[in-house]
Amino acid sequence: MRAITRGSLGMLGAALFASLTLTAPAVHAQSKPDKIVATAYGGIWADSVKKNFVSCFEKKTGVKVDVLTGESAAWLNKIRANPSKPPIDVITLAEADSFRAGREGLLDKITEAKVPYLKDIPDSFHKPWNDYSVVLNFGAMGVMYNKEAIKTIPATWKELIEGIIAGKYGKKIAWPSGTYTWGPEFIWFVAQQYGGNIDTAFQKIKAMQPYIVKFWNTPVEALNLFGTKAADIVIYWDGRAHSFIDKGNPWAGFYIPEPNTIAGSVLISKVKNSPDIAWDYLNCALSPKGQLGHAETILYGITNKTVVYPPDIKNKVTSADRVIIPPYTEIIDKIPGWVERWNKEIQ
Secondary structure, eight states, X not given: OOOOOHHHHHHHHHHHHHHHHHHXXXXXXXXXXXXXXXXXXXXXXXXXXXXXXXXXXXXXXXOEEEEEESOHHHHHHHHXXXXXXXXXXXXXXXXXXXXXXXXXXXXXXXXXXXXXXXXXXXXXXXXXXXXXXXXXEEEEEEEEXXXXXXXXXXXXXXXXXXXXXXXXXXXXEEEEXXXXXXXHHHHHHHHHTTTTOHHHHHHHHHHHGGGEEEEESSHHHHHHHHHTTSOSEEEEEHHHHHHXXXXXXXXXXXXXXXXXXXXXXXXXXXXXXXXXXXXXXXXHHHSHHHHHHHXXXXXXXXXXXXXXXXXXXXXXXXXXXXXXXXXXXXXXXXXXXXXXXXXXXXX
């Protein structure tokens, strides 16, 4: 038998390495999924996701995206139910649900190595969530109203609440439900108008109830109420309101009462145990092109600091100094109790 020399062993090793190297891409190609599942809130938000994020990802990777519409809490429960094989790959959660999902170990940490455009997102939009989530866009809650029916609008939130209780604006008011994704935050916000007292907030909401045509649970439901004129006043998000007005509805108005309002942020995350290719979707969503297209479509503020708003939307996007973010570290564990109380006392 011929002895194997050091030289022939080296050649054998090199040949083996070359063989493995050549076959590696094929293994990767076989492991690439046919599709991923990404979430989106309904209506124009979902339209924007498909136009600005999905198209980028599919073009870059050749992988299809199934867009799952719905709401934050339901999506969180879906990944909680099967964390080892999650039914969602890229998830868009509200602030509190993102905080919970990260704390429960359901998300992967986002890094610049995995998502290069993270470098263009200010720390304030991802560090509070320990880099498990990053704010994709933020909106401001305000008042959309029928200018034909509501001739005088109140200057402050407190004046609006007291005016509704007094029957000043009729019985066609649509108010966000306490079970809506940002419902608990809005209960907290009502409390801030009365010294921060949650009990007072519930008392005021109950006093408004005879004049509420509907406590709405989704933005699509709210817009349907307003669009059909079943509601003359809807507490609603700025971007969606401006989009509705711009689509040939000059009878509608929108404004944000003083002194401020809550910010409704949507955070994007990669679900733990989802395919690594999902990182490419996050990168598309945070890219300057994707972010600008998203802002132009939904008229919400976006977070990539390199994006400059064009003149036609600049005045429609609420500035950050008009919004406040609830102290989630203080209220996160109180929210379930507020929702339970809502179900018992309001609905």
